[in-house]
Amino acid sequence: MLEKHFIDALKKARQIVFFTGSGISAESGIPTFRGEEGLWNKFKPEELANFNAFIKNPALVTEWYNFRREIVRKALPNPGHLSIYEFEKFYDVTVVTQNVDNLHRRAGSSKVLELHGNIERNFCISCGKDAVEMHEKDKSGVFRCECGGLLRPGVVWFGENLPTAIFDAAEVAISKSDIVFVAGTSLQVYPAASLVHFAKGFNCYIVEINTETTPGSYLADQKFEGKSGVHIPAILELVKELKG
Numbered sequence: 725m726l727e728k729h730f731i732d733a734l735k736k737a738r739q740i741v742f743f744t745g746s747g748i749s750a751e752s753g754i755p756t757f758r759g760e761e762g763l764w765n766k767f768k769p770e771e772l773a774n775f776n777a778f779i780k781n782p783a784l785v786t787e788w789y790n791f792r793r794e795i796v797r798k799a800l801p802n803p804g805h806l807s808i809y810e811f812e813k814f815y816d817v818t819v820v821t822q823n824v825d826n827l828h829r830r831a832g833s834s835k836v837l838e839l840h841g842n843i844e845r846n847f848c849i850s851c852g853k854d855a856v857e858m859h860e861k862d863k864s865g866v867f868r869c870e871c872g873g874l875l876r877p878g879v880v881w882f883g884e885n886l887p888t889a890i891f892d893a894a895e896v897a898i899s900k901s902d903i904v905f906v907a908g909t910s911l912q913v914y915p916a917a918s919l920v921h922f923a924k925g926f927n928c929y930i931v932e933i934n935t936e937t938t939p940g941s942y943l944a945d946q947k948f949e950g951k952s953g954v955h956i957p958a959i960l961e962l963v964k965e966l967k968g
Contacts, residue, residue: 726946726962727945727946729929729945729946730929730931730945730946731962731966733902733903733929733945733946734903734959734962734963734966735966736902737815737902737903737929738815738816738902739815739816739817739818739897739900739901739902740811740815740816740817740818740901740902740903740904740905741817741818741819741820741897741898741901741903741904741905741923741928742808742811742817742818742819742820742821742904742905742907743820743821743898743904743905743906743907743909743919743920743923744808744819744820744821744822744823744828744907744908744909744952745821745822745823745907745908745909745910745911745913746822746823746908746909746910747907747908747909747910747934747935747951747952748802748804748805748823748827748907748908748952748953749799749823749825749827749908750908751802751804751908751951751952751953752799752800752801752802752805752825752827753795753798753799754795754796754799754825754827755795767788769882770882772784772785772788773785773879773881773882774881774882774883775876775881775883775884778874778876778881782864782865782866782874782876783864783865783866785876786865786866786867787865789843789877792843793843793844796825796826796827796843796844799825799827800827800830801827801828801830801831802827802952802953803953803954803956803957804907804908804951804952804953804956804957805827805828805830805831805833806831806832806957807956807957807959807960808828808831808833808956809828809831809832809833810960811960811963812833812834814963814964814967817833817834817835818835818836818837818894818897818901819833819835819836819837820837820839820894820897820898820919821836821837821838821839822839822840822909822913822916823838823840824838824840824841824842824843824879825843826842826843826844835897837890837893837894837897838890839880839886839887839890839891839894839916840879840880840886840916841877841878841879841880841887842878842879843877843878843879844878845877845878846867846875846876846877846878847875847876847878848869848871848873848874848875848876849873849874849875849876850869850871850872850873850874851869851871851873853869853870853871854878855867855869855875886915886916891915894919895919895922898919898922898923898926898928899922899926901923901926901928902928902929903928903929903930903931904920904923904928904929904930904931905931905933905956906920906930906931906932906933906934906940906944907932907933907934907952907956908933908934908952909934909938910934910938910939911938911939911940912938912939917939917940920940920943921940921943923943924943929945929946930943930944930945930946931944931945931946931947931948931959932944932946932947932948933947933948933950933952933955933956934948934949935949935950935951936949
């Protein structure tokens with residue numbers, strides 16, 4: 725049921741934020757963290773997605789991330805991603821995402837803040853140089869920088885802090901927004917999940933879109949139960965009517 729205050733919020737809003745999580749990526753066929761293939765079911769994510777594991781066995785961690793990159797590269801932005809991009813025709817839109825799959829950028833969104841990094845990027849653990857593409861492995865099966873240092877995925881691993889500049893930019897965008905759409909996130913991963921409480925503190929109108937109730941559902945002013953790829957396009961059509 726659409727609340728009248730939701731319609732009013734859509735009419736009055738100028739700046740909005742989409743805060744997205746793994747649920748929206750799952751609708752593009754990307755597993756929430758790892759694939760179901762037998763090889764990787766022997767490992768827990770935290771056994772591979774951490775710096776110590778990388779130093780101990782960089783070839784194994786590199787192979788796992790190459791496997792995940794192939795899944796990501798074959799995936800396509802779904803109607804949820806594409807509709808979020810189209811919202812830019814009507815509002816100043818910032819996407820704050822916990823996802824590392826680059827699908828928001830591929831969908832066309834112009835302002836994307838990636839809290840947990842981007843699996844398509846890499847950087848050297850020795851000199852810090854960025855490397856978008858990794859071309860050749862050494863004999864041990866790992867990629868190296870021109871300086872000789874190991875190249876690691878540009879994602880936030882277990883035990884690492886979120887990039888301060890990105891998190892601060894997310895808070896600034898939220899503090900200026902009229903509406904915050906919370907889509908496809910379980911709101912169980914901190915500190916990212918704290919952004920919804922931050923939004924509430926700034927009296928943002930919060931819209932939750934999820935297939936299930938989350939720990940932050942009680943903060944929502946308007947709730948939609950179901951997939952982002954269904955509800956976000958429908959809300960976009962409503963906006964077109966209201967703004968037309």
